[in-house]
Amino acid sequence: xxxxxxxxxxxxxxxxxxxxxxxxxxxxxxxxxxxxxxxxxxxxxxxxxxxxxxxxxxxxxxxxxxxxxxxxxxxxxxxxxxxxxxxxxxxxxxxxxxxxxxxxxxxxxxxxxxxxxxxxxxxxxxxxxxxxxxxxxxxxxxxxxxxxxxxxxxxxxxxxxxxxxxxxxxxxxxxxxxxxxxxxxxxxxxxxxxxx
Amino acid sequence: xxxxxxxxxxxxxxxxxxxxxxxxxxxxxxxxxxxxxxxxxxxxxxxxxxxxxxxxxxxxxxxxxxxxxxxxxxxxxxxxxxxxxxxxxxxxxxxxxxxxxxxxxxxxxxxxxxxxxxxxxxxxxxxxxxxxxxxxxxxxxxxxxxxxxxxxxxxxxxxxxxxxxxxxxxxxxxxxxxxxxxxxxxxxxxxxxxxx
DNA sequence: GTTAGCATGTAAGGAGTTACATGATTTT
DNA sequence: AAAATCATGTAACTCCTTACATGCTAAC
Numbered sequence: 001x002x003x004x005x006x007x008x009x010x011x012x013x014x015x016x017x018x019x020x021x022x023x024x025x026x027x028x029x030x031x032x033x034x035x036x037x038x039x040x041x042x043x044x045x046x047x048x049x050x051x052x053x054x055x056x057x058x059x060x061x062x063x064x065x066x067x068x069x070x071x072x073x074x075x076x077x078x079x080x081x082x083x084x085x086x087x088x089x090x091x092x093x094x095x096x097x098x099x100x101x102x103x104x105x106x107x108x109x110x111x112x113x114x115x116x117x118x119x120x121x122x123x124x125x126x127x128x129x130x131x132x133x134x135x136x137x138x139x140x141x142x143x144x145x146x147x148x149x150x151x152x153x154x155x156x157x158x159x160x161x162x163x164x165x166x167x168x169x170x171x172x173x174x175x176x177x178x179x180x181x182x183x184x185x186x187x188x189x190x191x192x193x194x195x196x
Numbered sequence: 197x198x199x200x201x202x203x204x205x206x207x208x209x210x211x212x213x214x215x216x217x218x219x220x221x222x223x224x225x226x227x228x229x230x231x232x233x234x235x236x237x238x239x240x241x242x243x244x245x246x247x248x249x250x251x252x253x254x255x256x257x258x259x260x261x262x263x264x265x266x267x268x269x270x271x272x273x274x275x276x277x278x279x280x281x282x283x284x285x286x287x288x289x290x291x292x293x294x295x296x297x298x299x300x301x302x303x304x305x306x307x308x309x310x311x312x313x314x315x316x317x318x319x320x321x322x323x324x325x326x327x328x329x330x331x332x333x334x335x336x337x338x339x340x341x342x343x344x345x346x347x348x349x350x351x352x353x354x355x356x357x358x359x360x361x362x363x364x365x366x367x368x369x370x371x372x373x374x375x376x377x378x379x380x381x382x383x384x385x386x387x388x389x390x391x392x
Numbered sequence: 393g394t395t396a397g398c399a400t401g402t403a404a405g406g407a408g409t410t411a412c413a414t415g416a417t418t419t420t
Numbered sequence: 421a422a423a424a425t426c427a428t429g430t431a432a433c434t435c436c437t438t439a440c441a442t443g444c445t446a447a448c
Contacts, residue, residue: 006435024399032333033341035348044436046401069444070399108344137228145229148304152231155362159355166351202407220427240408242429265416265427398445409434417426 007099008040008048009057013076013084014107016058020075023049034106038099049074057083091118096126117174124167127160134160203295204236204244205253209272209280210303212254216271219245230302234295245270253279287314292322313370320363323356330356 011030015021021029023045031039049072052058057080064070076084088104088111095104101123108116134157141153207226211217217225219241227235248254253276260266272280284300284307291300297319304312330353337349 008435022399023401033337033345035345035352037330037333037349037352041437042399042401043403043438050401072400102348105348106345109342134233137233141229146305149229149231149302151366152298152301153233155359156231156233159358162355162358163351170347204407218427219429237409238427238429239410239431246429267427394448396445396447398443400442402440404437404439406437407435409432411432412430414428415426417424419424420422 007038007103008044009052010084010087010100010103011106012045012048012052012074013057013080013087014103014110016074016076016080017084017110020061020073022071022073026074035102038102052080056080089115091115091122093122093126095119096122113174113177117171120167120171120174124164124171127164127167131157131160131164203234203299204240205248206280206283206296206299207302208241208244208248208270209253209276209283210299210306212270212272212276213280213306216257216269218267218269222270231298234298248276252276285311287311287318289318289322291315292318309370309373313367316363316367316370320360320367323360323363327353327356327360 008030011034012026015026015029015033023042026049027040027042027045030045031037049058049060053060053074056077058074059077061073061075062070063073088107090104094100096119101119104111104119111119134153138150138153138157141150145153204226207230208222211222211225211229219238222245223236223238223241226241227233245254245256249256249270252273254270255273257269257271258266259269284303286300290296292315297315300307300315307315330349334346334349334353337346341349
């Protein structure tokens with residue numbers, strides 16, 4: 001098994017979970033719907049779809065009937081759904097990295113509340129580590145470095161501080177919802193603010 | 197000629213411009229002094245140094261005297277200085293990309309005022325394009341997408357808006373300095389706010 | 393009828409990381 | 421004397437982009 005990995009696979013599984021789709025459309029949605037708006041090229045996407053088909057995560061239906069624009073529609077298999085559940089339940093260090101965090105958040109509506117909180121808090125502590133490094137480096141920098149570099153570092157620092165505040169709000173909102181310990185069955189109910 | 201390219205080469209040239217250094221230290225400085233705090237691994241850095249040596253941009257002096265910790269100190273050659281001047285003078289589209297912009301800004305103290313302004317303005321227009329895309333995608337998104345994704349997209353949008361405001365300040369400060377058209381010889385004088 | 397957008401793919405290559413391998417020196 | 425940090429390097433691998441190649445269909 002090729003064991004295709006990474007953010008792209010995760011994104012594809014999540015989007016196909018909603019409805020079957022062909023590659024061309026998947027690419028657009030990855031670029032626009034997933035908060036990251038990271039656009040993958042076809043050179044990444046199409047080979048990934050092949051690998052995932054080989055791995056049995058998705059199934060390809062070739063709609064190349066004569067006279068009609070050729071299309072290959074992909075559908076999630078049972079294995080694919082399992083894999084998505086597996087990925088969506090991960091709340092370890094890997095899920096607090098920039099890109100991975102973005103995709104995880106994009107699928108939060110389908111994520112358990114406990115997992116959501118752990119990811120949010122993990123992300124925050126990851127950023128707080130970064131703040132430490134940045135503040136230290138800024139303290140040394142103010143003596144040695146020119147003021148353009150300083151301006152850039154300060155701006156970077158403020159950006160991270162802003163993200164921490166944003167996370168604090170998300171975490172607070174998340175906690176305002178019904179506490180997960182009360183539930184017998186793990187619930188993915190979103191707190192009021194996040195209902196559709 | 198291998199024509200080593202990219203941000204890493206630029207960063208190395210800029211740092212060696214100040215003073216000769218060995219690889220281990222270069223790596224740390226790239227991570228901390230350059231506003232981007234992007235840390236390259238040795239697996240990237242050491243091969244890059246070899247290529248640059250082959251290209252004649254830097255010169256390696258091996259301090260492996262017996263009993264002393266082995267060190268290879270790199271010094272900029274005349275060609276290397278030329279190359280750095282070439283890179284630092286570029287104000288085209290490539291220099292408004294995230295990473296490249298960071299390095300360019302890190303070396304702004306050695307950049308001509310005209311070039312500085314063109315880079316700052318180019319960066320701003322690049323971000324304004326991104327704002328357009330984001331705002332459009334956000335308008336569609338609010339209908340179709342769950343509110344977690346929405347929160348992420350809104351936060352992303354605000355981050356870009358903040359960077360634009362930051363750039364506006366830098367540009368204004370830059371313009372407050374003596375106008376470059378008055379100068380016969382291009383000057384790299386920093387505006388008052390940015391003097392050391 | 394031609395331009396723009398839809399739709400799929402491959403080959404070559406760029407840029408970087410991880411894991412490995414080795415050894416000296418300083419700090420605890 | 422052990423642990424941390426200094427110091428250099430390579431091989432295999434991952435992930436992704438660019439450029440190429442092909443052809444259909446809708447809109448102007």
